[in-house]
Amino acid sequence: MxxxxxxxxxxxxxxxxxxxxxxxxxxxxxxxxxxxxxxxxxxxxxxxxxxxxxxxxxxxxxxxxxxxxxxxxxxxxxxxxxxxxxxxxxxxxxxxxxxxxxxxxLTESVDASVREQLDDHVQSFRTSRGSIEQAKGMLMLMYSVSAERAIDVLKWRSQEVNVKVRDVAESLIAESVASLQIPDHTRRQFDNIVLRASSGSRVD
Known part of the structure; x- marks a missing residue:
């Protein structure tokens, strides 16, 4: 499915x-x-x-x-x-x-055949993984979804506009960088996360 x-x-x-x-x-x-x-x-x-x-x-x-x-x-x-x-x-x-x-x-109980299809799909992206991985991470963060669901979104959009997934990913990244404005308070929160990364301290 x-x-x-x-x-x-x-x-x-x-x-x-x-x-x-x-x-x-x-x-x-x-x-x-x-x-x-x-x-x-x-x-x-x-x-x-x-x-x-x-x-x-x-x-x-x-x-x-x-x-x-x-x-x-x-x-x-x-x-x-x-x-x-x-x-x-x-x-x-x-x-x-x-x-x-x-x-x-968002159902996570994906059967073996679907997992195999997803694995094959991810494998085909290896030569252009950089931009796709970046776009996938952005989707995971923005929508709080798994890596598999983020790949599904990129694949769906690729089929909708009939272009390569890599092109969809690169467009998503470019548009986001050009258009999205990160609020100052969110940036400050992220600053703290970066500075505390791997320190063992929890950010409240």
Missing amino acids: QRVGSFRFLYEGERWEWSDEVAALHGYEPGEVTPTTELLIGHKHPDDRVHFEAMLAEMLTHHAPFSSRHRIIDTQGRVRPVAVIAHSITDPSGECIGTEGFYLD
């Missing part, structure tokens, strides 16, 4: 679109159902449903991107933790008309 799949939500008419991978994540065959808000709510873990509905209301009211970390329950009753990462869609005039992005399955 693929661990990353894309989705799109258009505000007008509350229209959802999802890839075959996201359908499978919820337990459906490709084309078996048409995703709706009600269907998605029904798949949320009961403890996460209120948060999801509040986030949905925020998205519809303020046109905020649909990004979240929660649990879904598939058609077989299996609980799957997921991260949903998205950005806004705008029309030619610049008006925000929806949000799109991807689901990342």
Whole structure:
């Protein structure tokens, strides 16, 4: 089973679109159902449903991107933790008309065949490991995911735009360096971590 799949939500008419991978994540065959808000709510873990509905209301009211970390329950009753990462869609005039992005399955019980596929995939990156490892580390830090899930994100984006994973990694690094602003308090916290590294002292 693929661990990353894309989705799109258009505000007008509350229209959802999802890839075959996201359908499978919820337990459906490709084309078996048409995703709706009600269907998605029904798949949320009961403890996460209120948060999801509040986030949905925020998205519809303020046109905020649909990004979240929660649990879904598939058609077989299996609980799957997921991260949903998205950005806004705008029309030619610049008006925000929806949000799109991807689901990342955070379930760590990966079977042997998937592990083998991931191992093969990582092996193919060895000649360009530098930038990919750096991008992977950035994804792990930003989204608090494992190395395997970070590689899944890079692989998914590579397939979406039909370019090499190395190119995706290099673009991610360049855009992050050019665009991201690190708050001073975060930088100071990291300064302390660097200065205390391997000293045995814990940073509170």
